[in-house]
Amino acid sequence: MTENATIAVAMSGGVDSSTVAAILAREGNSVVGLTLQLWDQTRLAGRHGIPDAPKAGRCCSLDDVYDARRVAEHLGIPYYVVNQEDRFERDVVRPFVDEYLAGRTPVPCSLCNNHIKFDQLLKTARSIGAERIATGHYAVNEYDTERRRWILKRPADLAKDQTYFLFGLTQEQLAHTLFPLGHMTKPEVRAIARQHGLKLAEKPDSQEICFVPGGDYKSFLVAYLEEQGEPVAETAGELVAATGEVMGRHEGIFHFTVGQRKGLGLASPTPLYVLNIDPASHRVTVGADSELATRELLAERVNWISIAALTEPMRVRAKIRHRHEPAWATLEPAKGAGRNSAGAGDAVLVTFDEPQRAVTPGQSAVFYDGDEVVGGGWIA
Amino acid sequence: MPRVYMDANATTPLLPEVMEAMRPFWMEDFGNASSIHRQGQRARMAVDRARETLARLFNCREAEVVFNSGGTEGDNTALFGLVRPGDHLITTAIEHSAVLRAAERLEDRGAEVTFVPPLANGLIDPGAIRAAIRPHTRLISVMLANNETGVLQPVEEIGKIASEAGAFFHIDAVQGAGKVAFDVRRFGCHLLSISAHKMHGPKGVGGLYVRRGTPLEPLVVGGSHERRQRAGTENVPGIVGLGKAAELAMESIDDGAIEPLAALRDRLEAGILAISGTSVNGACAPRVANTTNIRFEQVEGEALVIALDLKGVAVSGGSACHSGSTEPSHVLMAMGLDKNAARASLRFSLLRTATEADVDHVLRIVPEAVEHLRAIAPVAAGTAG
Numbered sequence: 001m002t003e004n005a006t007i008a009v010a011m012s013g014g015v016d017s018s019t020v021a022a023i024l025a026r027e028g029n030s031v032v033g034l035t036l037q038l039w040d041q042t043r044l045a046g047r048h049g050i051p052d053a054p055k056a057g058r059c060c061s062l063d064d065v066y067d068a069r070r071v072a073e074h075l076g077i078p079y080y081v082v083n084q085e086d087r088f089e090r091d092v093v094r095p096f097v098d099e100y101l102a103g104r105t106p107v108p109c110s111l112c113n114n115h116i117k118f119d120q121l122l123k124t125a126r127s128i129g130a131e132r133i134a135t136g137h138y139a140v141n142e143y144d145t146e147r148r149r150w151i152l153k154r155p156a157d158l159a160k161d162q163t164y165f166l167f168g169l170t171q172e173q174l175a176h177t178l179f180p181l182g183h184m185t186k187p188e189v190r191a192i193a194r195q196h197g198l199k200l201a202e203k204p205d206s207q208e209i210c211f212v213p214g215g216d217y218k219s220f221l222v223a224y225l226e227e228q229g230e231p232v233a234e235t236a237g238e239l240v241a242a243t244g245e246v247m248g249r250h251e252g253i254f255h256f257t258v259g260q261r262k263g264l265g266l267a268s269p270t271p272l273y274v275l276n277i278d279p280a281s282h283r284v285t286v287g288a289d290s291e292l293a294t295r296e297l298l299a300e301r302v303n304w305i306s307i308a309a310l311t312e313p314m315r316v317r318a319k320i321r322h323r324h325e326p327a328w329a330t331l332e333p334a335k336g337a338g339r340n341s342a343g344a345g346d347a348v349l350v351t352f353d354e355p356q357r358a359v360t361p362g363q364s365a366v367f368y369d370g371d372e373v374v375g376g377g378w379i380a
Numbered sequence: 381m382p383r384v385y386m387d388a389n390a391t392t393p394l395l396p397e398v399m400e401a402m403r404p405f406w407m408e409d410f411g412n413a414s415s416i417h418r419q420g421q422r423a424r425m426a427v428d429r430a431r432e433t434l435a436r437l438f439n440c441r442e443a444e445v446v447f448n449s450g451g452t453e454g455d456n457t458a459l460f461g462l463v464r465p466g467d468h469l470i471t472t473a474i475e476h477s478a479v480l481r482a483a484e485r486l487e488d489r490g491a492e493v494t495f496v497p498p499l500a501n502g503l504i505d506p507g508a509i510r511a512a513i514r515p516h517t518r519l520i521s522v523m524l525a526n527n528e529t530g531v532l533q534p535v536e537e538i539g540k541i542a543s544e545a546g547a548f549f550h551i552d553a554v555q556g557a558g559k560v561a562f563d564v565r566r567f568g569c570h571l572l573s574i575s576a577h578k579m580h581g582p583k584g585v586g587g588l589y590v591r592r593g594t595p596l597e598p599l600v601v602g603g604s605h606e607r608r609q610r611a612g613t614e615n616v617p618g619i620v621g622l623g624k625a626a627e628l629a630m631e632s633i634d635d636g637a638i639e640p641l642a643a644l645r646d647r648l649e650a651g652i653l654a655i656s657g658t659s660v661n662g663a664c665a666p667r668v669a670n671t672t673n674i675r676f677e678q679v680e681g682e683a684l685v686i687a688l689d690l691k692g693v694a695v696s697g698g699s700a701c702h703s704g705s706t707e708p709s710h711v712l713m714a715m716g717l718d719k720n721a722a723r724a725s726l727r728f729s730l731l732r733t734a735t736e737a738d739v740d741h742v743l744r745i746v747p748e749a750v751e752h753l754r755a756i757a758p759v760a761a762g763t764a765g
Contacts, residue, residue: 032690037705065704080686083705086719126756127683128690 006030008125013064016136018071022196033072033079038088039211049219091115100254103277104362114168140182150174152373157185167376237282259358293355299377316367328353389729401624405617430623450586451554452478454573458550461596465490467518473714502531502662524556529662530671539568558629559668581625585618642669651743670730
């Protein structure tokens with residue numbers, strides 16, 4: 001890999017990726033800007049619960065493409081929009097919908113990173129003559145000559161840490177990816193954006209799931225299935241206590257996520273939370289906050305980063321959702337266990353030192369050794 | 381790095397003569413063609429001269445030429461100006477979106493629309509048009525040349541069918557203008573739209589032939605410009621440019637100057653077909669001289685367009701969607717290609733001014749780029765998203 005090889009920057013139109021493009025271009029690299037067109041924000045507009053006009057400042061909105069194009073023009077770099085709508089729908093949107101219908105709570109950003117941003121984008125980049133891609137993720141990757149592995153580490157700005165969503169990166173992908181913001185804080189990034197004369201230096205961060213307008217995933221799910229001409233699977237059922245006592249009924253398991261308190265429709269002297277969702281019986285178990293704690297989980301389809309494979313128990317800190325403080329746990333190989341484990345990745349048993357609240361099937365469990373990402377998988 | 385532009389069906393540069401003809405009408409002869417004074421009169425004369433030229437291009441009366449903002453407006457005017465709720469419209473699945481979206485809107489408003497599919501080679505079968513005729517068929521709208529494949533449609537035969545059925549006939553001739561000889565009488569059409577920028581004229585100006593007596597309701601209303609057919613102050617420099625471009629196009633067709641273009645295109649096509657896994661979409665049909673649409677098996681067309689652009693070759697694939705990325709061509713899919721095959725197809729469309737050196741350059745770049753793409757990210761037929 002030569003130093004002056006072309007770098008493709010994934011430009012979303014936000015301040016982070018725009019700043020990456022600015023830094024790399026000003027360093028004298030040959031840079032090409034690419035924006036992935038992933039979802040037509042007007043596609044479901046007007047259906048029940050979906051806003052008519054898509055809001056600005058979200059993935060794939062025309063405003064963002066406009067912003068990205070303006071930045072590329074400002075930097076004098078070639079820029080293209082690449083259509084990956086079909087692949088995004090197949091690999092991110094459809095699994096997102098199916099997971100909810102199966103009573104699980106998906107992480108679409110990780111699916112997008114695994115299937116689109118670091119897979120398809122790298123292919124597209126190579127197709128157009130770029131050997132590496134660069135993104136605005138807050139993460140650090142570096143090659144460890146002793147272990148002969150690419151290592152993914154938490155960034156300098158821990159408040160912006162995106163490693164939770166990057167656990168699926170392969171060694172090949174890490175070797176061809178640059179994270180120029182890994183050693184910077186967000187305020188520093190905004191300052192650099194200002195120094196480079198980027199007008200979007202003060203643009204607010206995007207927070208919600210890019211293809212779900214207004215963050216209302218239930219309306220999205222219903223509208224999407226309606227558009228596809230598919231009936232919403234009948235998943236109405238009983239709300240039960242841990243004792244099995246029937247407390248009421250619900251309209252579909254996709255309305256719930258483990259740990260949820262609101263929207264249960266139950267009158268109770270003490271707060272009730274969703275403890276478990278059984279996709280087979282459609283039964284949703286509710287109970288007290290104290291009953292939400294679990295000590296163990298099974299992680300499937302695990303991708304290892306800092307190690308080649310888990311051969312013996314390993315002490316890590318495990319993070320079970322984006323806003324979870326990693327907790328001490330022991331990993332052990334789980335032989336042949338778990339559903340959907342057909343050949344793709346290992347399954348591991350994660351045993352926490354202290355019980356953790358609301359372990360949620362469908363989310364990912366990411367394992368840390370200090371700042372390093374050991375690997376991660378999907379909670380069964 | 382030399383840049384070769386082979387996307388003439390998207391747009392073309394002005395020819396120097398066109399630029400020169402337009403020049404006085406920006407600052408010196410800037411008058412409003414509707415004004416009584418001398419400045420206005422000079423503008424009026426320029427517009428009239430351009431109208432004479434277009435009348436010669438179309439082979440019609442001067443009073444049958446309406447200037448407008450381009451092909452989309454011409455197509456929209458033809459459809460919205462004739463078709464009412466309850467009427468039946470026949471058009472084809474391979475029209476430009478200016479016709480397709482207008483037809484869909486008419487459908488929403490209570491008109492019936494038949495979208496006739498093409499044959500596998502991209503030709504519209506006149507028999508299929510005939511079979512679609514209903515007692516209340518009001519308008520038939522078919523393009524002269526397809527923008528993506530260059531396939532020339534049998535408009536004369538369709539004109540006869542329209543006449544027998546007592547239906548109006550509109551031709552979207554945007555991609556034919558400047559490439560093939562026109563004759564609205566031979567075509568048997570009531571309406572025909574063209575755009576200046578596809579034939580080395582300026583953007584934002586076009587012409588619509590409206591046969592005398594056609595009850596066409598104007599799309600744009602206001603002042604009494606263009607015999608009340610199209611309101612709005614005439615775009616005098618644009619109209620002058622359109623007139624000059626039409627004149628040059630006619631000359632190049634009449635004196636055979638355009639003929640070497642077909643030979644250049646054929647050489648380009650043969651050179652690209654030497655790459656394995658390539659085929660021409662619309663090969664077995666009559667085509668305009670400048671266009672070839674080539675399918676590259678196991679190639680993501682969008683990536684190839686970008687790779688070629690970075691190497692100095694400008695071509696296109698599919699149709700531009702709202703964000704600027706590409707969607708698989710509805711034309712190729714109507715011809716029976718699946719999404720992947722449509723995505724794997726690129727359009728090369730040569731300028732009238734294309735040279736042997738342009739073709740040589742493209743033939744140096746394309747095989748290497750295709751090979752690179754196939755090596756890096758082979759797209760297995762029928763599996764990619």
